[in-house]
Structures are given as C-alpha cells and as structure tokens.
Amino acid sequence: MKKLIVLPALLGLWLSAPAQQAIFEREGVVSPVVNNAEKSVTFRLEAPAAQVVEMGGDFLPLDSLGKNGAPMTKNADGVWEYTSAPLPSDLYSYYFMVDGVRVNDPANVYTLRDVTTLSNIFFIPGTRADLYEVKKTDHGTLAKVWYPTEHGGSRRMSIYTPPGYESSSERYPVLYLLHGMGGDENAWSELGRACQIMDNLIAAGKVVPMIVVMPNGNISRTAAPGETSRGLEQPMFNLPNTMDGIFESHFPEIVSFVDSHYRTLPDKSNRAIAGLSMGGFHSAAISRQNPEMFDYVGLFSPATKPRGEVYSPVYTNIDKKLARQFADPPKLYYIAIGKDDFLYDENVAYRRMLEAAGYPYEYHESEEGHLWRNWRQYLSDFAPRLFREK
Amino acid sequence: MKKLIVLPALLGLWLSAPAQQAIFEREGVVSPVVNNAEKSVTFRLEAPAAQVVEMGGDFLPLDSLGKNGAPMTKNADGVWEYTSAPLPSDLYSYYFMVDGVRVNDPANVYTLRDVTTLSNIFFIPGTRADLYEVKKTDHGTLAKVWYPTEHGGSRRMSIYTPPGYESSSERYPVLYLLHGMGGDENAWSELGRACQIMDNLIAAGKVVPMIVVMPNGNISRTAAPGETSRGLEQPMFNLPNTMDGIFESHFPEIVSFVDSHYRTLPDKSNRAIAGLSMGGFHSAAISRQNPEMFDYVGLFSPATKPRGEVYSPVYTNIDKKLARQFADPPKLYYIAIGKDDFLYDENVAYRRMLEAAGYPYEYHESEEGHLWRNWRQYLSDFAPRLFREK
Secondary structure (H helix, E strand, O other), X not given: OOOOOOOHHHHHHHHOOOOOOOOOOOOOOOOOEEEOOOOEEEEEXXXXXXXXXXXXXXXXXXXXXXXXXXXXXXXXXXXXXEEOOOOOOEEEEEEEEEOOEEEOOOOOOOEEEEOOEEEEEEEEOOXXXXXXXXXXXXXXXXXXXXXXXXXXXXXXXXXXXXXXXXXXXXOEOEEEEEOXXXXXXXXXXXXXXXXXXXXXXXXXXXXXXXXXXXXXXXXXXXXXXXXXXXXXXXXXXXXXXXXXXXXXXXXXXXHHHHHHHOOEOXXXXXXXXXXXXXXXXXHHHXXXXXXXXXXXXXXXXXXXXXXXXXXXXXXOOHXXXXXXXXXXXXXXXXXXXXXXXXXXXXXXXXXXXXXXXOOOOEEEEEOOOOOXXXXXXXXXXXXXXXXXXX | OOXXXXXHHHHHHHHOOOOOOOOOOOOOOOOOEEEOOOXXXXXXXXXXXXXXXXXXXXXXXXXXXXXXXXXXXXXXXXXXXXXXXXOOOEEEEEEEEEOOEEEOXXXXXXXXXXXXXXXXXXXXXXXXXXXXXXXXXOOOEXXXXXXXXXXXXXXXXXXEEOOOOOOOOOOEOEEEEEOOOOOOOOHHHHOOOXXXXXXXXXXXXXXXXXXXXXXXXXXXXXXXXXXXXXXXXXXXXXXOOOOOOHHHHXXXXXXXXXXXXXXXOOOHHHEXXXXXXXXXXXXXXHHHHOOOOOOEEEEEOXXXXXXXXXXXXXXXXXXXXXXXXXXXXXXXXXXXXXXXXXXXXXXXXXXXXXXXXXXXXXXXXXXXXXOHHHHHHHHHHHHHHOOOOO
C-alpha cells in the first residue's frame, strides 16, 4: 500500500498545535494513479469497515442498470481497489459508492460540479489532455465580472482575456461562449477547460488571441449557485425562464458592456457566438435576432426548439429572420453533435431545414452523446476557425 | 424524511436520454438545514447499509481524542441525523465519517479545500454571515492574473477590483493580502471570503474602495494546486522555500506589476500589506525591508521567526531595519491573534520587543486559535482602518 510520507522533523512544531487548528499533511492511500505504461488508472479507498464499495465514472462500462460503474475489491490492508482498462487521453470524472452512499475520493481534492453533483476528476495525458491541462505557456486572465442589466440588477459573467492583454494596447476579437441548461458562468471555464484550451491553442499559434465572454444564461439567477444573494442554495437543472427568450432578447446589453469595458474589435467580423445544448439554442436565436452582430456561430449539441408552449418575439418569424441572417451569411455557421446524442434527431431536422433553404453551414459529427468530453473537443475544433478572414 | 420534489412532466423529455448523459435533478435528503428559530443545524445522510456514521466539523465539541466530532443516529428510514447546538453566526465546515471513511455530504455541493482536505460549508445567518455572504449590493471583480517574474516564469495571483473600477477612471489604494503555509492565491477569496467582506463593507460605507491583491507566497509553486503545469498534484502543507526570504525579496516586482497594470495610487499612504500566519511573517518582513512602501501593516496570527536554520539577507539586521521602518512609522501596525493560538507565546515576545524599542502598534486579541474564523474577522476589523488619513 502506497503511503504519503510525512516529515515529522519539519512538522513537529506545527503538529503540537491543538487538534482543532487545521494544520496538517494528509496521510493515506494515493488515488487515483495513472499507470504510465498502459494508461490504465488505479483507484484506491481505505475502508476496512465498509461492506460494499463500488465506483461510478464516465469512462466505466455500462452495467445492467445502464449506469457507468464497476465493483471494487478489498485487499488484505482493508483498501478497496479498482484498475480501469487503458483509457484514451482525456479529462474523466468518477465517484465512489461506500455501502450505498455516493461519495468523493477523500485522496483526491480535485472535483468538478456538474449541475447537482460533485465528482472527482483526473487526466489521462496525451493528445486531448495536452489541450486541457495547464502547460508551461503564457496564460490569459480569467475575471468574474458583474455587469448592470435593464431587466433586474447586476449579473455575473466570466471573461477570459488572452496572454498579453493587460500589457498591450491592442484590440481583440470576442467569442461569446454559452453554457447549457443547469450550467452557469463557471461551466465553460471549469467543466469546459476553456481557459486552458485557449491558452494552449494560442501558444501553439493555432488560435487568434481573443477575448472569451462566458455569461450566465439562466435569467432567474444572477450568478452561479453560491455566488448570489440566495446563499448556498441547492443547484437545479430545471430553472425557470431558461428558454423563454428573455436571455436572448437582452443579449445586446452584454455585447455593449463588453465593447465599452474591454479593448474589443467591435464589429461583426470580429465577433463569434457559440454554446452547448441550451447555449446552442441561445446562440442560434441571438445570432438570428441580430444578423449584423456575429460572423461566426457555433452550435454544439444544440437544442433547436423551445421546450413546451413558450411565447416570445424571439421565437416568431424564424424563417424571415434566418433569411435575413443568411442574406449576408456568417463566415462560419458550425454545427457539431455526437451520434448518440438525444438531440440528434431534431438536429437532423434542423440541418435539413437549413439545406432546403440553401443556407450554408459546416457539420461535425462525433462519437458518443451529450457530454462535456464532446463539448471540449468542439470548442478545440471551432476556435481555430475564428477570425482568420479579414 | 424531507425529499426534493422532481417535476416529472418537465423532466421527462430530458430523462429519456441515455443514462451516461449527465442531465438530472438530484433526489434525496436535504442537508444541512439551519433551524431558523434557534440557529441549530440538522445534518442528514441517507445510508441504510452503513454500520457507523459520525461527523466532524469546526463547530462540534471536542471528543476524547481532541477531535471536533459527534455521532449520528439512524432513523427508521435509514437516514443518519445529527442536530447541532445553536450556533453563533459564522461560516462553518463539516464532513461525514461513513464506516470509517471521511466523505463529503452528497446533498451539499458547497465545499472548500483547506490545504489537503475538502469539507462542506454552511452559513449561520446573522452578524458575521452578513459580512461573508453575497448580498444584494454592487460587487467587485475577481481576476486570476499571471504576472512575469525575474526568478522563474509567470506566477498567478488573485486581484479584486472594487465595484465601479471598470467604469471609472479613478485611481485606488491597494491592500496586499497574503495567505498562510499550505495556502495559495485562492485562499483569501475562497476560505477567507475576502471579496464578500470587501463588497459588503464598501456597500456599508465602512471601507474605502480599494484593490486587493492576493499573490501566491509559495515560491516553489507558480499557482494553486491544479493551476500549474504540475497537473493535479496532491496539495502539500510543507512546501519547499516557503519561509526562506525569496518571496519577500522579490515582492517589489508584484507591487511594480500592479502599479503598472492597474489604476493604483502608487505611494506609501495608499498601500497596505497584511497576512495570516506565514503571510503575517511575510508582511512583517516585506514592510520592514521596504519601509517606504506600506503605511498599513496587518499581522494576523503571524509567525514571527524563520523555521529552522535559514539564511537570507531578508532576515539579517532586523533591529536596524525595524528602526528604519519605525523612524517614519506606518500609520497602522496591527497585530491580531487568538488566545489559544499555538503562536501566542512567540507573539507575546514579538510585542514585548516592539514595546521595548518604543515602536507603536495596535493589538487585537480574540477567542480561539489558528483558524479562518478568526482571520475573516481580523480582515473585517482591519480593512475599515485603511486609507482614512490623507
């Protein structure tokens, strides 16, 4: 059993502190461990008194209930272990089930929240992780900014400015990057690794330095859970007013705030908008509503229809608005979706409609479904295409 | 047993998605619940198969092993429960022990990392939480910025700019706010609630709008765990080069970066430096080393001596440097510590030394020990004192 070594000589002075004073090294098993040779991963949990320990994770085989899971095995030291199959390079998430309770790996402090649950994460080094990990390159700045709105108080967004922004007087193009239902202004920078993707692709010369603006598209919330005056509320997937036209119709005030507070190139040829799922739906509607605003549109696993009976002027006269948008068409209208996505069929219908009208678009189809694994890849594929034509 | 209600009509469409597609609401017990009348807190964990469930938390009584803990009781539904004593307003942290395994509360997505462990958090509303929670006021911006250094690559810091910074052309005073051993550039904004404290005190007119700069004081790391090219490494309390003079001697390059990239008032009367524990040690050394730089110095539960045998020019001729610093004394030299702090005795010695030399300082003594509970309060007490005299 691998143990972290504690250095008692160095620590003695501090450990003599009363126990309620939180100064300590962690002792115990190391988990997860990427087995270098074959890129499998070993997970460990010290739980001698537990009866049954299983794990869940987005890289595990589907069990009979349709869940991605695997049983763990207890060794002679009371440590439960599981070693995965060799895995392709990516960012993965997992959790343990200890006697039926879903818990995080106490040996791994790295977690991400996806809507209502926390999971631990790890990287398998290689092609994809080379885009998602922090590398020895220059880094942009990520700011959490509150902006005033006309429809009720201030709202929060995340803004990435590229390396060199602070020390130059240059102006930059802007990508507006929207999250899905249940997401928030932190989703793309945390689950989506957007800052690392931009840093690494800019450093490689594959992406034009740009500002990336990540607003909060849940109009009933001013910011991510825990960042509003609602306190530490339980996050929700189905928030009110998520796809009712309010966010889309007020979007120009975000563009106007960004153009007046950042050194942007404030014209159509230097603006892109993209989003995943609900954010793809928003991106289609906002770019259609404001045909003079965006020359690049990215729809990642997009919803293509309002949910249920919703009236909004944003959702009327769609044919006419699309005709106006494609009269002077965006330089890139990009749609990407996975083969197993539950929105696949409605995307087929949406693409047939575009084709029937003769509107040009580009299409990228990937494996798997409605997953961050895909959205990180779509961003990595879409961003290098932006702002190349002048 | 309280259950969250899931709305099947709304969710049906999405839940028909394959199970590996992470779109869901959370079902299950609600935990924690603050009992409004008396401000006690009830914790719940659904774990019918577990043998023993206990909890730990910084508000719980000390058990016989000197740990803050309490047993939980299983009810007829297989839910383990514990209700705390009434608690004074504050931010508290806790975790569960399920059959000997330390885990987070799966019903609470809000966690904070303190060096090597994650704990869940909650607020007891009232006096202190009114400073720490996000309120309906204007909010400043928090940016994660990389700055170039002369001693090896770029380093990351957190910078808070006050409400109105972006839309004004005003210049602002600057507080440099330093973390303790095992901390990083995120410690004050996350564990320390520094942005909320500043937002709320500025909104109340109790604090002068100021920039707050929170660098990373671990010279062997360029940024917080997970934010460097070392990947998702295990966080460590005892990092190399934490108190060896390198951070302190290079501190002027941070001031110079901030003065050249932000609209600061770049003089002594508009600069403060404060820190907790190791950060208090750093603040004393940096202000002593640069007597022309800071008019306000805050030492929160400070270490006062290098650890072990360390040579650095920063730690030589201390008497002479203090004499120079106090020849034109800072407007405020503030020391705060808790009665139970393991650094209490060396702080008595440090204060006696200042008194013997006739150097003016202010002293604040609180209950308890080396805890974030105290450091948040020291910041709330110290910040209103800054930049009042012109």
